[in-house]
Amino acid sequence: MIPVYEGIKGLIFDCDGTLADTMTIHTSSWQETMKRFGHDCPVDFLQPLRGMPAEEIVTRFNRTFGTDFDVKKISDAKNKMSYERLKAVKPIMPVAEIALNFRGKLPMSVVSGGTRKNVLRTLKAIGMEDFFEAVITADDGMKPKPDPQMFMEAAKRMAVSPPLCEVFEDGDPGLDAARAAGMPFVDVRPYVNL
Numbered sequence: 001m002i003p004v005y006e007g008i009k010g011l012i013f014d015c016d017g018t019l020a021d022t023m024t025i026h027t028s029s030w031q032e033t034m035k036r037f038g039h040d041c042p043v044d045f046l047q048p049l050r051g052m053p054a055e056e057i058v059t060r061f062n063r064t065f066g067t068d069f070d071v072k073k074i075s076d077a078k079n080k081m082s083y084e085r086l087k088a089v090k091p092i093m094p095v096a097e098i099a100l101n102f103r104g105k106l107p108m109s110v111v112s113g114g115t116r117k118n119v120l121r122t123l124k125a126i127g128m129e130d131f132f133e134a135v136i137t138a139d140d141g142m143k144p145k146p147d148p149q150m151f152m153e154a155a156k157r158m159a160v161s162p163p164l165c166e167v168f169e170d171g172d173p174g175l176d177a178a179r180a181a182g183m184p185f186v187d188v189r190p191y192v193n194l
Helices: 023-036 043-049 054-065 071-088 093-102 116-125 149-158 172-181
Strands: 010-013 108-111 134-136 165-169 185-187
Touching (some): 010 149, 071 116, 108 149, 116 134, 165 172, 172 185
Parallel strands (some): 108 134, 165 185
């Protein structure tokens, strides 16, 4: 069972791969989008970038593979493909149960590197569109994970001191961001069977 630490006053969840089983959708959307533009997209390239905004992933792709893709064009195409597929997404129950159990008891937020449109569609698909005091996404103009800015903003919107916010994450950039924010965190990967 995933621990909620004693004395915690607010909960912050990543969305993709943490609350919702979306990673296969995002991975296949990246692979199909890049294939359409004439390039393979290896899974081992995507794995360490979990939780990063699409634009940042395209920028890193260009650097890694020596391509010169239009960042906005590629990321928009990938996000559109993902959006179509997200309506059927399922919750990751070991994590979703925490949100279900603490709804109305503690303030909760979602902090995601995804677009607002995709995150809201995902939360609706898993029945949690009205669970969170704040939903902070790549569209909010903040520095992405691993920078702690988005987590600090979530704490502010929940009116909870950062050290009293617990973060649930499945990606290294998010875990680094939680660490930098001084927030206790749980890497959910050992608890979920994906």
